[in-house]
Amino acid sequence: MWLMRQAGRYLPEYRALRAEKGGFLALATDPPAAAEVTMQPIRRFGFDGAILFSDILMVPWALGQDLSFGAGEGPRLQPPLVDHALGELEAAHERLEPVYATVRTVAGQLPSATTFLGFAGSPWTVATYMVAGQGSKDHAETRAFAYRDPAAFDRIVAAIVDLTVTYLSGQIDSGVEAVQLFDSWAGSLSPAQFERWVIAPNAEIVRRLRVRYPSVPIIGFPKGAGAKLVDYAAGVKPDAIGLDETLDPAWADAALPIGMPVQGNLDPLALLTGGAALDAGIDRVLAAFRERPHVFNLGHGIGQHTPIAHVEQLIRRVRGA
Numbered sequence: 001m002w003l004m005r006q007a008g009r010y011l012p013e014y015r016a017l018r019a020e021k022g023g024f025l026a027l028a029t030d031p032p033a034a035a036e037v038t039m040q041p042i043r044r045f046g047f048d049g050a051i052l053f054s055d056i057l058m059v060p061w062a063l064g065q066d067l068s069f070g071a072g073e074g075p076r077l078q079p080p081l082v083d084h085a086l087g088e089l090e091a092a093h094e095r096l097e098p099v100y101a102t103v104r105t106v107a108g109q110l111p112s113a114t115t116f117l118g119f120a121g122s123p124w125t126v127a128t129y130m131v132a133g134q135g136s137k138d139h140a141e142t143r144a145f146a147y148r149d150p151a152a153f154d155r156i157v158a159a160i161v162d163l164t165v166t167y168l169s170g171q172i173d174s175g176v177e178a179v180q181l182f183d184s185w186a187g188s189l190s191p192a193q194f195e196r197w198v199i200a201p202n203a204e205i206v207r208r209l210r211v212r213y214p215s216v217p218i219i220g221f222p223k224g225a226g227a228k229l230v231d232y233a234a235g236v237k238p239d240a241i242g243l244d245e246t247l248d249p250a251w252a253d254a255a256l257p258i259g260m261p262v263q264g265n266l267d268p269l270a271l272l273t274g275g276a277a278l279d280a281g282i283d284r285v286l287a288a289f290r291e292r293p294h295v296f297n298l299g300h301g302i303g304q305h306t307p308i309a310h311v312e313q314l315i316r317r318v319r320g321a
Contacts, residue, residue: 001318002049002117003311006041010049010308013040024069028054031101038106042114044308049115049178049295050106052171054099056121056182059163060130062096064089069180080133082145086156096167100174118176120168122222123160123201130156138186146197153197161201165208172213180219180242181205186232186298187224190300194228199235208237219263223300230255245269245299249288261293264315269278269299274310283316 008014012048021027028034036051057075061067063075063086079088101120110116129135130155146153168179186198205219205251208264212219221242224272233256244265252262270281285296296318302311 001165001296001315002047003041003049003298003302004051006045006047007037007051007053010302010306010311011040011044013044017258024055027069028058029095029098029103031098034102035105035109036185038102039109041287042110045115045311047114048065049117050110051117051180052103052106052119052176054102054119055121056184057129058096058099059126059160060094062091063130063159063163063166064081064091065130074135075129077129077133081131081140081156082133083132086152086159093166094165096170099167100170103171103176106168108188109262115178116176117178117180117219118171119167119180119182120164122181122186122198123157123164123205124197125183125185126160126164126190127153127156127197128185129190130160139185143188143193150196156193157197157201161204164205168209172209172216175211178219180210180216180221183220183222183225185224186228187226191228194225195231195235198222198225199232202232202236202238206238220231221263224314227255233257233260240293240295241298243299247299249285253288253292258293261295262289263295263297265299266297268300268303268306271298271310271314273305274307274313277316278313280312282314286318 018027021030034053038050041047042050057067060077068076070076079082079140088276107116128139128142131145135244139263171179181202183198189197191243200219217239219240220238222229223244227230240263242261245265245267247265249265259268266281266285270278
């Protein structure tokens with residue numbers, strides 16, 4: 001058991017450290033501080049997995065876009081590639097070095113029984129930020145760009161694939177034991193675009209990593225994939241698959257290959273609510289996956305206002321099952 005975004009804003013010790021460092025990027029690129037954030041939920045809750053504290057936009061930052069996190073705003077990337085060419089960027093791969101230093105620090109501190117997970121954003125999700133320069137509700141600007149100029153968009157995706165393989169390799173070489181590919185915006189695509197911009201590039205990342213690290217597990221998480229999850233599992237062939245909270249866990253268990261490990265998929269709002277709603281959600285997930293390997297997790301990230309007591313309730317319920 002571990003929780004997406006478990007090293008984050010719901011923890012008072014995290015909020016205190018972020019205030020001290022003065023901003024997200026400053027915190028994420030300070031290896032001792034980022035290592036401390038990664039360790040905080042392990043010390044407090046004893047989760048079975050520690051997830052590296054970083055951000056999916058480290059890859060576009062290393063590709064040469066300027067990255068900033070404004071107060072009360074989402075991330076910003078400059079220049080947006082909707083009206084600038086990828087070739088105008090000057091790569092700065094050294095920007096990834098603090099992440100590797102964080103991994104080495106955490107690897108030296110984690111209990112031996114705790115698995116260390118690294119991660120990267122999947123190419124489609126990363127590309128939505130690179131093209132638009134920021135997040136959006138429906139990613140219309142990026143989807144239209146991909147329709148209008150698929151060759152240019154393919155060059156962006158290919159650059160993300162190449163650097164993601166390098167980036168995850170650096171994390172593995174520095175000490176992570178498994179990696180996850182987060183495709184947070186996979187649900188915004190048509191079936192044909194899903195095949196081209198989600199399945200194909202993620203499959204290529206998995207293929208290349210398997211050549212280098214055949215024993216390192218790779219988790220794929222295509223949030224919002226719905227029924228396309230079956231095609232994702234068959235096409236990408238991850239070692240495990242993450243399930244978001246919109247999926248019926250019983251359907252997922254019946255639809256996915258027998259024996260394929262799954263991760264998820266408790267609704268983060270059930271955790272926020274606590275009480276009987278949380279217990280019922282936990283029991284539903286556990287019942288659905290009792291016959292296959294299952295990493296208990298949320299269907300997406302833990303909310304910043306989630307009470308600590310509800311996380312403790314979750315742990316008691318899952319570990320007492």
